[in-house]
Amino acid sequence: MRNFSDSITIMNAKDATGIGNYIDVSDYQHAKVSIATASSANLTIKCQGSIEDASPDFSSAQSAANMWDYIDMVDDQNNTSIDGDTGIAFAGTDDVRMLEVNVNGLKWLSFRITARSAGSATVKCKLFNDN
Amino acid sequence: MRTNIIYTPLSAGTARAIASSTNAGPIEITTSAAHGYVTGDRITINGHTTNTAANGTWVITKVDATKFTLDGSTGNGVGGATGTAATASKIILVEDFPSIIVSFASDGGGTADLTIKAVGTDLDDSPDFAKTQTVARTFDFIDMVDLQNGTSYDGDTGMVYSSADDYRLFEVNTNALKWLSFLTTAGTAGNITVKLRAFSK
Numbered sequence: 001m002r003n004f005s006d007s008i009t010i011m012n013a014k015d016a017t018g019i020g021n022y023i024d025v026s027d028y029q030h031a032k033v034s035i036a037t038a039s040s041a042n043l044t045i046k047c048q049g050s051i052e053d054a055s056p057d058f059s060s061a062q063s064a065a066n067m068w069d070y071i072d073m074v075d076d077q078n079n080t081s082i083d084g085d086t087g088i089a090f091a092g093t094d095d096v097r098m099l100e101v102n103v104n105g106l107k108w109l110s111f112r113i114t115a116r117s118a119g120s121a122t123v124k125c126k127l128f129n130d131n
Numbered sequence: 132m133r134t135n136i137i138y139t140p141l142s143a144g145t146a147r148a149i150a151s152s153t154n155a156g157p158i159e160i161t162t163s164a165a166h167g168y169v170t171g172d173r174i175t176i177n178g179h180t181t182n183t184a185a186n187g188t189w190v191i192t193k194v195d196a197t198k199f200t201l202d203g204s205t206g207n208g209v210g211g212a213t214g215t216a217a218t219a220s221k222i223i224l225v226e227d228f229p230s231i232i233v234s235f236a237s238d239g240g241g242t243a244d245l246t247i248k249a250v251g252t253d254l255d256d257s258p259d260f261a262k263t264q265t266v267a268r269t270f271d272f273i274d275m276v277d278l279q280n281g282t283s284y285d286g287d288t289g290m291v292y293s294s295a296d297d298y299r300l301f302e303v304n305t306n307a308l309k310w311l312s313f314l315t316t317a318g319t320a321g322n323i324t325v326k327l328r329a330f331s332k
Contacts, residue, residue: 026330027133049278049300051232051328053137062298064143064236064324069300072281084279102278105135105232105302105330130332 003028005127010111013038015120019048019058022110025103028127033073033111035088036096041119046087047071047101048110058110068108073099087114094119103127134227135330143238144218144325146245146318150197152182152210157192157200160185162216164319165196172218174199175261177316179214182206187262188219217245217315220325222257225305228329233275233301233313237292239321246317247325248289249273249301251308260312273311275301289316296321305329 005028011020025031035045050056050068057066070084076098082088088097103109111123147162160176168174170193176185189201199216225231237243250260252270260270272286278300284290290299305311313325 026135029332051137051234051300051326062236064238064298067234067236067298067324067326069234069279069298071278071300081281102302105230105328106300107135107137107328 003129007124007126010123010125012122013120014113017113017116019110019112020123022055022058022108024107025109025127026107029104029129031101031103031109031125031127033099033101033123033125034096036122037090037094037119039119040092041090041094041121042092043116043119043121044087044089044114045121045123046112046114047073047084048112049103049106050108051106053107055108058112071101073101075099092118133331135328137326137328138223139326140223140313141218141220141323141325143322144220144315145322146215146217146315148319149179149214149216150212152179152185152206154182154206154209156205157202158182158185158204158206159194159198159200160216162197166199166216168199169193175217175219175314176201177215177217177261177314179210181208182210185210187259215315215317217318220313222310222312223327224309225311225329226309228331229306231303231305231327231329233303233325233327235290235299236324237296237321239296241296242294243292243296243321243323244294244319245315245321245323246289246291247313247315247323248286249275249303249311250314251305251311253307253309255309257310260314273303275303277301292321
C-alpha cells in the first residue's frame with residue numbers, strides 16, 4: 001500500500017487575500033492539490049515553499065531572513081506547468097482544479113490568495129511518496 | 132520517516148572583481164572595490180589569468196580595504212583585472228542523498244550583482260573547487276532546476292543576479308555525487324546566503 005497522508009485542508013472557503021494553513025511536507029515527495037472556488041470567484045492562488053527548519057512567515061515579503069519562494073504546480077488536466085510566480089487565476093467562473101506539486105526536499109508548504117475581487121477558495125492537499 | 136538535514140554552506144557571502152595581483156610570496160590581491168574581508172577569512176580566487184597560482188581557496192591576511200594576501204601562496208606572474216575574489220562556500224558531503232533543495236537569498240539593498248554556481252564531484256577527497264578542472268581534479272558545474280517554474284539552469288551559467296535581490300529555490304540532482312559546493316564566479320555588489328536541505332528517498 002502506498003504511503004499517503006490524510007486529506008489536509010489548507011484553506012476553507014477563504015474569501016480574502018492571504019495564506020491558509022502551512023504544513024510540514026518533509027516526509028513526502030509530492031502533493032496532490034485540489035482547489036475549488038465559489039461565488040463567481042475572481043482570485044489568484046499561488047503555492048509557496050521553504051526549506052527552513054522553522055516555518056517562515058509566508059504572509060510577509062521574501063528576504064534573507066524570511067526565505068521562501070513560489071513553487072511551480074502542474075495541472076492534472078493538461079499537464080501544463082503553472083509558474084510559481086504566476087499562480088492559478090480564476091476569473092469569475094467557478095471551477096475545481098487538481099494539481100500536483102513537487103515537494104521533494106521542502107520542509108514547509110503553503111498556499112496564498114494573492115489577488116481577489118470576488119468569491120472564495122477551498123484548498124486541500126494529500127501528500128504522498130513514490131512507493 | 133525520511134532523513135533530511137539542513138546546511139548553510141554560505142552566509143552573506145560577497146564577491147569582488149580583481150583589479151590586479153602581485154608575482155610574490157604571498158600573492159597580494161587588489162580588488163576593484165572595497166572587499167570587506169578580514170584576516171582569517173576563507174576566500175576563493177576564481178578565473179584569474181596570468182598569475183594563475185592565485186586561483187584556489189585561501190585563508191587571507193587583510194592589508195587594507197582593497198588589498199589582501201593569500202596565505203602560503205607564491206605568484207607565477209603579474210595578474211591584471213581578471214577573475215573574482217569571493218567568500219568561500221563550505222563543501223558538503225552529499226553521498227547519502229539523491230537530491231537536495233537549495234535556497235539562494237541575495238541581499239544588496241535591491242542591487243545585488245553576482246553569479247553563483249553549484250559545483251560537484253564524485254572524487255573520494257574533496258577538491259579545491261576554485262581551481263581549474265583537470266584530469267586529476269575532476270569536478271563540474273551542476274545543473275539546477277528552478278522550483279518556481281521547472282526551468283533548468285545550466286551549471287556553466289549558474290544563477291545570475293543583476294542589480295536586483297531575489298529569493299529562489301532550486302533542486303539539484305546529487306545522485307552519486309560525493310561532494311557539493313557553491314562557487315561565486317562574478318560579483319560587484321550585494322551578498323548571498325545559500326542554504327540546502329539534503330534529503331533521502
